[in-house]
Amino acid sequence: MADPFDVVVIGGGPGGYIAAIRCAQLGMKTACIDDWTRAGGKPAPGGTCTNVGCIPSKALLQSSENYEHAGHAFADHGIEVKGLALDVKKMQARKDKVVAQNNDGILYLFKKNRIAFFHGHGAFAGRDGDAWKIRVDGASPAELVAARVIVATGSKPRALPLIPFDDDRVLDNAGALAIPAVPKRLGVVGAGVIGLEMGSVWRRLGASVTVLEALPAFLGAADEAVAKEARKLFARQGLAIETGVNITAVTLGKADVAVAWTDAAGKAQAASFDKLIVAIGRVPNTDGLGAEAVGLALDERGFVAVDGECRTSLPNVWAIGDVVRGPMLAHKAEEEGVAVAERMAGQHGHVDFNTIPWVIYTSPEIAWVGQTEQQLKAAGVAYRAGSFPFSANGRARALGDTSGFVKILADAATDRILGVHVIGPFASELISEGVVAMEFGASAEDIARICHAHPSLAEAMKEAALGVDGRMLNL
Numbered sequence: 001m002a003d004p005f006d007v008v009v010i011g012g013g014p015g016g017y018i019a020a021i022r023c024a025q026l027g028m029k030t031a032c033i034d035d036w037t038r039a040g041g042k043p044a045p046g047g048t049c050t051n052v053g054c055i056p057s058k059a060l061l062q063s064s065e066n067y068e069h070a071g072h073a074f075a076d077h078g079i080e081v082k083g084l085a086l087d088v089k090k091m092q093a094r095k096d097k098v099v100a101q102n103n104d105g106i107l108y109l110f111k112k113n114r115i116a117f118f119h120g121h122g123a124f125a126g127r128d129g130d131a132w133k134i135r136v137d138g139a140s141p142a143e144l145v146a147a148r149v150i151v152a153t154g155s156k157p158r159a160l161p162l163i164p165f166d167d168d169r170v171l172d173n174a175g176a177l178a179i180p181a182v183p184k185r186l187g188v189v190g191a192g193v194i195g196l197e198m199g200s201v202w203r204r205l206g207a208s209v210t211v212l213e214a215l216p217a218f219l220g221a222a223d224e225a226v227a228k229e230a231r232k233l234f235a236r237q238g239l240a241i242e243t244g245v246n247i248t249a250v251t252l253g254k255a256d257v258a259v260a261w262t263d264a265a266g267k268a269q270a271a272s273f274d275k276l277i278v279a280i281g282r283v284p285n286t287d288g289l290g291a292e293a294v295g296l297a298l299d300e301r302g303f304v305a306v307d308g309e310c311r312t313s314l315p316n317v318w319a320i321g322d323v324v325r326g327p328m329l330a331h332k333a334e335e336e337g338v339a340v341a342e343r344m345a346g347q348h349g350h351v352d353f354n355t356i357p358w359v360i361y362t363s364p365e366i367a368w369v370g371q372t373e374q375q376l377k378a379a380g381v382a383y384r385a386g387s388f389p390f391s392a393n394g395r396a397r398a399l400g401d402t403s404g405f406v407k408i409l410a411d412a413a414t415d416r417i418l419g420v421h422v423i424g425p426f427a428s429e430l431i432s433e434g435v436v437a438m439e440f441g442a443s444a445e446d447i448a449r450i451c452h453a454h455p456s457l458a459e460a461m462k463e464a465a466l467g468v469d470g471r472m473l474n475l
C-alpha cells in the first residue's frame with residue numbers, strides 16, 4: 001500500500017477540485033478521485049458543472065444568442081445578414097470543445113499543484129487506525145489511506161415519477177445539452193434556472209417551447225418585481241410558461257411524447273412534444289460511496305448530513321457542494337471547498353450564505369444577492385428601495401438592450417444594503433458589485449458616492465443606490 005495521504009477528495013467537480021487545490025496550497029499531500037469519463041475513455045474532471053452544467057449551457061446560450069442576434073437584432077444596427085443558416089452539429093462540437101478545454105485545464109491544475117489524480121469511482125472501505133481506507137474502482141484500481149476525507153460527490157437529476165429519462169425523448173440536463181437537431185415542439189417541465197436556460201437555448205434556435213411549472217408563482221425565489229418583469233419579457237420572446245400545473249400523464253408515442261396536465265384553474269390540458277426536458281430539481285449523489293458501511297449519516301432527503309462547518313458524522317470526514325444542504329451552485333461548492341481546506345489547516349474558512357449570488361443566464365439575465373422585498377416584508381424589516389431602469393442608461397441604449405432594471409434594498413434606519421436585484425444585460429457581471437458591497441457592509445450611500453465609469457451598465461447600480469434616497473440623477 002502506498003504512503004497515506006493527508007487528504008483524499010472524492011469527486012472532482014467544482015467543489016472537489018477546488019478543495020484539492022486549496023489543500024495542496026496549504027501543504028497537504030492530496031489526492032482527488034473522479035469517475036467522469038469522456039469519449040475515448042479519457043478522464044473528464046470538473047463534474048456536473050464542467051461536463052453537463054454551467055459550462056456547456058453557457059456555451060450553447062452564447063451560440064444561440066449570437067444566432068438570434070444575427071437573425072433579428074443586427075438589422076437595427078444597419079447590418080444585413082443574408083443566407084443565415086444554422087449548423088447544430090458544429091454548435092454542439094464547439095460546446096464539446098469548450099468542455100474539453102475545461103477538463104484539460106483541471107488536469108493541468110492537478111499536475112501543477114502536485115495533486116494525485118485517480119480516475120475511477122471512490123468508496124469508503126473501512127478504517128486503518130485513525131485513518132480512512134478509500135477504494136478506487138476503475139481502469140487502475142487502488143486502495144488509498146487518508147487522514148482526512150472530503151466527500152464532494154455532487155448531485156444527479158431528479159426524474160418525473162411518471163416516466164424515467166430515456167436519453168431520446170425524455171431528457172435530463174445532459175440530454176437537453178446534446179439534442180442533435182432543433183426540435184419543432186419542445187416541452188420543458190420545471191421553470192427553474194435549468195429549465196429556463198435550456199428552454200431559451202432551443203427557443204432561440206427555432207423550437208416552439210412550452211414550460212410547465214408546478215408551483216403557482218413564477219421564479220418564486222426571485223424578487224417579485226424581477227419575476228414579474230422576467231415573465232413579461234419571456235412571454236414576449238415566445239416562451240410559453242404555465243404555472244400551477246399538475247402533470248397527470250406522460251406517454252411515449254412513436255416519435256413524440258404526450259403530456260397531460262391540469263392547469264392552475266383545474267382544467268385538463270394536453271400537448272405533444274418532440275422532446276421533453278425534465279428539470280424539476282436535483283438529488284444528492286451518494287451512489288456506491290459506501291456511506292452505510294462506515295456509518296456516514298445522511299439526512300432525511302439523502303444529503304450527507306453536515307454541521308455549519310461541513311463536518312459530517314464521522315471523524316475527519318467533511319462534505320461539501322451539491323451533496324450537502326444549501327444552494328446547488330458551483331460557486332457555493334467552491335467556497336465550501338476552500339473553507340474546509342482552511343479549517344483543516346487550523347485557519348478560519350467561512351462561507352456566508354446570505355452573500356451567495358444567484359444568476360439565471362437567460363436574456364435578459366437575472367441576478368441577485370441578499371434579501372428580496374417580499375422576504376424583508378415577511379420579516380417585518382423596515383427598508384427603502386431604489387430602482388433604475390436600463391432604458392435610461394446610455395450604455396444599454398448603445399448596446400440595444402434596454403430591458404430590465406437594477407433594484408437596491410437598504411435598511412430604512414442604517415441604509416445598510418440588504419439586497420441587490422438585477423434583471424438586464426450582463427446582470428451576471430453587475431451583481432458582483434452588490435456582493436462586494438454587502439460583504440463590506442456598505443450602505444446605499446456608499447455605492448451612490450463611488451465614481452462609476454461612463455458610459456457603463458454599472459451606472460445603473462449607482463443610480464439605483466441614489467434612488468434609495470430619492471435622488472436619481474438620470475431619471
Ligand SMILES: Cc1cc2nc3c(=O)[nH]c(=O)nc-3n(C[C@H](O)[C@H](O)[C@H](O)COP(=O)(O)OP(=O)(O)OC[C@H]3O[C@@H](n4cnc5c(N)ncnc54)[C@H](O)[C@@H]3O)c2cc1C
Pocket residue numbers: 010011012013014015016033034035036045046047048049050052053054055057120121122123152153154155173194285287288289320321322323327328329330331332333361
Ligand atoms: C444544466 C445545468 C446548468 C447549471 N448552471 C449553473 C451555473 O450557471 N452556475 C452555477 O453556479 N451552477 C450551475 N449549475 C449547478 C452546478 O453544476 C452544481 O452546483 C455544481 O456542479 C456542484 O458541484 P459539486 O462539486 O458539488 O458536484 P458535481 O459538479 O456534481 O461533481 C461531482 C463529481 O463527483 C463525481 N463522483 C460522484 N461520486 C463519485 C465517487 N463515488 N467516486 C468518484 N467520483 C464521484 C461525479 O461524477 C462528478 O464528477 C448547473 C447545473 C446544471 C445541471
